[in-house]
Every structure is written in structure tokens, then in C-alpha cells.
Amino acid sequence: MRFRRWLALRAFHVPVLAGLALALPAATVAETGKLPLTGGVSSISGAAGGGLTPWAVIGTNATEGEIGVSAFATRLRTRDYGLTSSGLALGLYDRVELSVARQDFGAAPAAALNAVAPFGVEPDLHLKMDIIGAKVRLLGDAVLDSDSPMPQIAVGVEHKRLHPASAGGVVQFLGADTEGTDVYISATKLLLDRNLLVHATLRSTNANQNGLLGFGANAPGRSSRSLQPEFSVAYLLRRDLAIGAEWRFKPDNLRALGRAAGLGDALREDDWRDVFLVWAPSKHLSVTLAYVDLGRVVPGVTANRRQRGAYVSLQAAY
Structure with missing residues (x-):
């Protein structure tokens, strides 16, 4: 479903959540908040978790009976x-999380696709994507249940809309849609006595490169959904400092299409992974640094190079 033309996304984007946050009564917004780092950080899609994958935790500093807000900016x-x-x-009563995010992906190498067909891809291509997310905690409490086998479990949805700019012809060639919805279930277990957090997500998706190359593909590519696991582990070095790693499995919807078009593995999609360090200088601020490996992202235009690099993210949460 196309959300009635994205539910006029512009009417429910960042300005609306910001306005809601400003309109909340001061006594309602979280002041005491959670233990440092137990609410995760903002992922690239806006949901609370690690950098690459959402966790079952509800973001912001809000605990039960409170409403919180967070904002983030990330550069990879x-x-x-x-x-x-x-x-x-927005975090509502440590039960519901609503999020919005905008991604801007600099994909200048994609101009090389003009050698395959006259796609008209401009040299300084920027793919942009809007994401609206919602997450609901179903069972468990990561902190209160830390001494029991019960994890915190949540379900979430991320509806995405891609703005392909001059790569519109490429998306049409792939047979990909510019809108798609991911659905996921997450389980997060916090072992406070061991300073350890472990997490797993199972995502239903047909997104290509997280949606930055659209959703689904023409045959013999894959248009149907597949289930993709995501894993995280984090270790608390001290109250305000944690290290960890993530592994996000990805669908490979486009490779068969690329081979059928005589492009070999030019459209191959690999898993994403990272190793991260999170520092919380105060209960309201966190800084995440990471070494990221995105595998091969459209390797046909990058001489098959692996896309490794640096990731930095700043978050303010109340």
C-alpha cells in the first residue's frame, strides 16, 4: 500500500514531531530518565538501537509514565x-516509539551506469529517502527483567520513500518501486550483572540497499519479501562508555537481474557490519563512533571495492 501518496509525508515529517515535543507539558517530558545507554542510540533509520539496526528498546530518556524526545545526526x-x-x-511511556528520518546518500560513482544505457545519471548524484517508523514494546523490560531470562520484545515498522533524482531511469530499469515497508520483531536482553547487552532482529523486507535502490526487482531478480536477521552485542566498559558490534544480513534481490543483463555481479548486495564505541558525556548526550563495512555496494561502478569507512553519530535525548 502506498499510504495514500505517503500520507503527504511533508505533513508528518520532522517539523511535526518537533512541534509535538515543544508542546508537551514540562512535567510530562522525561527528566529523571533511564540508566545511561540503556535506551540505545539512534540508528540510521531513526529507530532506537545500534547504528545499523533497531533494538527492542524504546528510545529517548522517557520511562514509564513519561514522554521523551530525541534528535540525531549521523555521517557515514x-x-x-x-x-x-x-x-x-518520540518515546511514549516506554511503550511506543515514533520516529522520522531523512537519508541523503552521495552516490557519484553511479554515473558510470550511463555506459550501460543512457540513464542520464548526473555526476553528483544524491539519493534521498524519507523514513517514518513506529515501534511498540510487547513484552519484557530490559532493565527490570535483567535478572531473568525474559528479553524485551518489540515489533516495528519502517515505511520508506525514495527520491531517486537523476537515477530514476536506473530504478525503472531495475523494476524497483520507490516506496516500501519493512516490518520487524526485535528481542533485546540486558545482563546488568555482566555489563552485557545482546540483541536480535528479524526483518521482513524487499528493500535494495536498505531502500536506496528501491524495493523489489524485475525477474529474474527478486521482488518478494524475505526474512533477514540482524544481530548486535554491546559491553559496558563503564557507566558512560560502551563498545559493541553489529551484523545486518541483507537481501540480494538484484544480483540475478544483473547477471541476466550481462553485468555479472555488478548489482551484488552484501551484508552490513560495524564495530562501535558509544560515549555518553551526560544523560542527555551521546556520541557514537564506528568502523563500518557495507560490503560491495553496486560493485560494477566501484571496481568491486568493499565499502569500508567511518561512522559518527550525535544524539540528544530528553
Whole structure:
């Protein structure tokens, strides 16, 4: 479903959440808040979790009976590409999370696709994507249940709309849609006595490169959904400092299409992974630094190079 032309996304984007946050009574907005880092950080899609994958935690500093708000800005740079992501989230009573994010993906190497067909891709291509997300905690409490086997479990949805700019012809060639929806279920277990957090997500998706190359593909590519797991682990070095790693499995919807078009593995999609360090200088601020490996992203235009690089994200949460 196309959300009635994205539900006029412009009417429910960052300005609306910001306005809602400003309109909340001061006594309602979280002041005491959660233990440092137990609400995760903002992922590139806007949902609370790690940098690459959402966790079952509800973002912001809001605990039960409170409403919180967070904002983030992220910059990721690999050898050939760059991603800027920013957005806002609302946490409602530590039960519901609403988020919006905008991604801007610098994909200049894609201009090489003009050698395959007259796609008209401009040299300084920027793919942009809007994401509206919602997450609901179903069972468990990561902190209160830390001494029991019960994890915190949540379900979430991310509806995405791609703005392909001059790469519109490429998206049409792939047979991909410019809108799609991911649905996921997450389980997060916090072991406070061991300073350890472990997490798993199972995502139903047909997104190509997280949606930056659209959703689905013409045959013999894959248009149907597939289930993709995502894993995270984090270790608390001290109250305000944590290290961890993430592994996000990805669908490979486009490779068969590329082979059928005589392009070999030019459209191959690999898993994403990272190793991260999070520092919380105060209960309201966090800084995330990471080494990221996105694998091969459209390797046909990057001489088959792996896209490794640096990731930095700043978050303010209340």
C-alpha cells in the first residue's frame, strides 16, 4: 500500500514531531530518565538501537509514565559513498516509539551506469529517502527483567520513500518501486550483572540497499519479501562508555537481474557490519563512533571495492 501518496509525508515529517515535543507539558517530558545507554542510540533509520539496526528498546530518556524526545545526526563515509542521516523520535511511556528520518546518500560513482544505457545519471548524484517508523514494546523490560531470562520484545515498522533524482531511469530499469515497508520483531536482553547487552532482529523486507535502490526487482531478480536477521552485542566498559558490534544480513534481490543483463555481479548486495564505541558525556548526550563495512555496494561502478569507512553519530535525548 502506498499510504495514500505517503500520507503527504511533508505533513508528518520532522517539523511535526518537533512541534509535538515543544508542546508537551514540562512535567510530562522525561527528566529523571533511564540508566545511561540503556535506551540505545539512534540508528540510521531513526529507530532506537545500534547504528545499523533497531533494538527492542524504546528510545529517548522517557520511562514509564513519561514522554521523551530525541534528535540525531549521523555521517557515514566509505571509500566511494557517503551517507548523511538525521531525524527525531518520540518515546511514549516506554511503550511506543515514533520516529522520522531523512537519508541523503552521495552516490557519484553511479554515473558510470550511463555506459550501460543512457540513464542520464548526473555526476553528483544524491539519493534521498524519507523514513517514518513506529515501534511498540510487547513484552519484557530490559532493565527490570535483567535478572531473568525474559528479553524485551518489540515489533516495528519502517515505511520508506525514495527520491531517486537523476537515477530514476536506473530504478525503472531495475523494476524497483520507490516506496516500501519493512516490518520487524526485535528481542533485546540486558545482563546488568555482566555489563552485557545482546540483541536480535528479524526483518521482513524487499528493500535494495536498505531502500536506496528501491524495493523489489524485475525477474529474474527478486521482488518478494524475505526474512533477514540482524544481530548486535554491546559491553559496558563503564557507566558512560560502551563498545559493541553489529551484523545486518541483507537481501540480494538484484544480483540475478544483473547477471541476466550481462553485468555479472555488478548489482551484488552484501551484508552490513560495524564495530562501535558509544560515549555518553551526560544523560542527555551521546556520541557514537564506528568502523563500518557495507560490503560491495553496486560493485560494477566501484571496481568491486568493499565499502569500508567511518561512522559518527550525535544524539540528544530528553
